[in-house]
Amino acid sequence: MYLQNxxxxxxxxxxxxxxxxxxxxxxITGKNSQGKTNLxxxxxxxxxxxxxxxxxxDTLITLGExxxxxxxxxxxxxxxxxxxxxxxLGETKIVKINGVRDQKTKDLRGLMNTxxxxxxxxxxxxxxxxKRRAFIDEVGExxxxxxxxxxxxxxxxxxxxxxxxxxxxxxxxxxEALDLWDEKLVxxxxxxxxxxxxxxxxxxxxxxxxxxxxxxxGVFTIxxxxxxxxxxxxxxxxxxxxxxxxxxxxxxxxxxxxxHRDDLELCVGGKDVRLYGSQGEQRMVGLxxxxxxxxxxxxxxxxxxLLLMDDVLSELDEEKRGALLGFVSQLEQSIITSTxxxxxxxxxxxxxxxxxxxxxxxxxxxxxxx
Amino acid sequence: MYYAxxxxxxxxxxxKLPGIGPKSAQxxxxxxLKISPExxxxxxxxxxxxxxxxxFCNVCFNITEGDMxxxxxxxxxxxxxICVVEEPRDIIAIExxxxxxxxxxxxGGAISPIDGIGPDDLKIRELLDRLKDxxxxxxxxATNPNIEGEATAMYLxxxxxxxxxxxxxxxxxxxxxxxxxYADEVTLGKALEGRREM
Ligand SMILES: Nc1ncnc2c1ncn2[C@@H]1O[C@H](COP(=O)(O)OP(=O)(O)OP(=O)(O)O)[C@@H](O)[C@H]1O
Ligand SMILES: [Mg+2]
Ligand SMILES: [Zn+2]
Numbered sequence: 001m002y003l004q005n006x007x008x009x010x011x012x013x014x015x016x017x018x019x020x021x022x023x024x025x026x027x028i029t030g031k032n033s034q035g036k037t038n039l040x041x042x043x044x045x046x047x048x049x050x051x052x053x054x055x056x057x058d059t060l061i062t063l064g065e066x067x068x069x070x071x072x073x074x075x076x077x078x079x080x081x082x083x084x085x086x087x088x089l090g091e092t093k094i095v096k097i098n099g100v101r102d103q104k105t106k107d108l109r110g111l112m113n114t115x116x117x118x119x120x121x122x123x124x125x126x127x128x129x130x131k132r133r134a135f136i137d138e139v140g141e142x143x144x145x146x147x148x149x150x151x152x153x154x155x156x157x158x159x160x161x162x163x164x165x166x167x168x169x170x171x172x173x174x175x176e177a178l179d180l181w182d183e184k185l186v187x188x189x190x191x192x193x194x195x196x197x198x199x200x201x202x203x204x205x206x207x208x209x210x211x212x213x214x215x216x217x218g219v220f221t222i223x224x225x226x227x228x229x230x231x232x233x234x235x236x237x238x239x240x241x242x243x244x245x246x247x248x249x250x251x252x253x254x255x256x257x258x259x260h261r262d263d264l265e266l267c268v269g270g271k272d273v274r275l276y277g278s279q280g281e282q283r284m285v286g287l288x289x290x291x292x293x294x295x296x297x298x299x300x301x302x303x304x305x306l307l308l309m310d311d312v313l314s315e316l317d318e319e320k321r322g323a324l325l326g327f328v329s330q331l332e333q334s335i336i337t338s339t340x341x342x343x344x345x346x347x348x349x350x351x352x353x354x355x356x357x358x359x360x361x362x363x364x365x366x367x368x369x370x
Numbered sequence: 371m372y373y374a375x376x377x378x379x380x381x382x383x384x385x386k387l388p389g390i391g392p393k394s395a396q397x398x399x400x401x402x403l404k405i406s407p408e409x410x411x412x413x414x415x416x417x418x419x420x421x422x423x424x425x426f427c428n429v430c431f432n433i434t435e436g437d438m439x440x441x442x443x444x445x446x447x448x449x450x451x452i453c454v455v456e457e458p459r460d461i462i463a464i465e466x467x468x469x470x471x472x473x474x475x476x477x478g479g480a481i482s483p484i485d486g487i488g489p490d491d492l493k494i495r496e497l498l499d500r501l502k503d504x505x506x507x508x509x510x511x512a513t514n515p516n517i518e519g520e521a522t523a524m525y526l527x528x529x530x531x532x533x534x535x536x537x538x539x540x541x542x543x544x545x546x547x548x549x550x551x552y553a554d555e556v557t558l559g560k561a562l563e564g565r566r567e568m
Contacts, residue, residue, distance in 0.1 A: 090393045156517045164483035173488050180481070180525050184517070 001076030001112045002333040003306060009069040010062040012038040013360040022353040028337045030357035036337040040308045046070045046085045047114040057087050074111055083108055113142055113297050113305035119315050122286035125273045129263040139293050140199040143300040147195060154192045157184050158260055166253040182242050189258045190234040193226055196262060200224040207292030214323045220288060223265040227257045287320055291327055304332035313343045325349055431476040431493050433458045441474055448472045450507040456480050456514060467559035480518040481525060489525060501535050508536040510565055527568040538565040
C-alpha cells in the first residue's frame, strides 16, 4: 500500500491543506520553519500512531483552535482505505478507518508499515541507553505482533513493583507483599528479554552488512546488553538476582535489574562508538541501524515500508548520502523533507515528486527529473 | 475560562466521575444548566436514593437493598462453587452469560500498589472465612485479565490451594488487558467454560 493523498485541518501551522503523493520519492522543500516537519509529523501520528516530537497531543492542534484532523487514502492493488485521526483539545485521539471509529487500533501497522527517520536517529550511538532501547522497541513492534503488549505489561508491572518498594520502605505495606510482584516482574521481564534478544538477533546481520557495504574496510557489530546477557535460563537468574538485592532496592525505592535497563553495544572495529567513535562513525552507525530496520521490516512483512525522512540529508557527507539515496530509490514510496532540492542533483534516483511549502501553504510543483 | 462559582463546582464534581474529562464535564454542566428544575431534582434524588438504600451484601459484598443480596438468597444456586470477581458490575456481566450457577464473592478491587491497594484492603479474609464451610469445593477466579487482576489471582491461588479447595481461573479468551465488564457474553461464557486449574 502507499499513501495517495493527505488532508490536514488545523494541524500545527497547517490551517487547511490538501496534497497528493506519488509512488517513489516525494520531496518536500521550503525554508526553515515553514511546516515541513509538521507535515511529516502529521503523517507519522496518522500511520505510526505517535509523534517523534511530542507526547502531548494538544500541541498538535493549531494554537487557538479546538479540533484538528489528519486524513489520507491508502491505496494498494484494488483496495483503498480512508484513514483519519481526530484530535480534540483535552481529549484522546480518535482513529477512523473508512469513516468507522476504530476502538482498538492505535496505529495502522496492520495496513502499512511506516518508518520515520530524523536527525535524532543519527545520534543514537551517542545518546543515552533509552534511545537505543527505543530503537529495539521500534523494530520489535513492527516485526512482532505481540511486542508492544509485552512491553506495556512489563512496564506496568515494573511501576507496580517500584511503588510497592516505596510503600514497603515507608512501612505502609508488609515486605512479604513483594514476593508476588517479584514473581510477576520476573515472569513478564524474562519473556520481554527473550523477545528483545530475538529482535536484536534478527536485525543485527542487516545493519552489519549495510555498514560493510558502505565502508568495506570497517567492521561493525551490534550486541544486546542486559543484566542476564549470557544466561541460559533468564527466569531463574532474574529471580535469584532480585531476591539477593531486595534490601538495597528497598532503600532506593526502585527496581535495579531488568530489561528497563537494557542497552545496545555498538562497536566499530571492536571499539564502542559511544566512547571511542568519531562523529562521522557515530552518524554512520545511526544510518546503518535505520537502513537495517528498513530492510528487515521489508523482509519480515513482505512489503515495502513507507519511509518518512526529515532533514537527514543535510546531516550526511556525500558518501553516506549517496548510499542512503540509493537505498531510498528502491522503496515503493518515501516522503522526504529538505531545505533544498540540490541533494538530488548529483545522484540519479529517477523521477521525484516535488512539493513546496511556504508558511503552511502547500504547492505541488510536479515532477522533477534527477 | 472563568465560570460563576456554582458552575465551577459542578464541573469540578463531574470531573471526578470515571471516564469524564474536563471537556465532557463542561458539556454535561451546560446541559444540566438547561434542564428543568424538576428534571434536575429527579437526578439529584436518584443519586441520594442509591446512597440511602443500597449497601453491600453481608456474605458476598455484592450491592443490595437488604442485608443479603438476591444471589446469596437464591436456594437453587450451587453452594460448592464460588466465583471471585473484582467489582459488583462483574457479577452482572457474568450473570448475563447464564453459564454460571454458583455463588459469588466480590473483592472490591484488585491488588495494585500504584493505587495503594494491598491484599488487606480487599475482602480476602472474608473469602477465606467462607471457604471454612465444607460445602465449597471450587473457587473460580474471574478477576480482570490485566496485570493487577492476574496478580490478585496468583495471590489468591497461593492462599486457597493449601485449604484443599480447587482453584480455577477463567480462560483467557478475553481481550488481554481488558475489563470483564466490556467482554461480550459469548466470549465471557466461553471463558467460564474453559476455566483451567491454577
Ligand atoms: N500548535 C501550533 N500552532 C501553530 N503553529 C505551530 C504549532 N506548532 C508549531 N507551530 C509552528 O510551525 C512552524 C513550522 O514548524 P516546522 O517544524 O514544521 O518547520 P520546518 O519547515 O520543519 O523548519 P526547519 O527547516 O527549521 O526544520 C514553526 O514556526 C512553529 O512555530
Ligand atoms: Mg524541520
Ligand atoms: Zn450476596
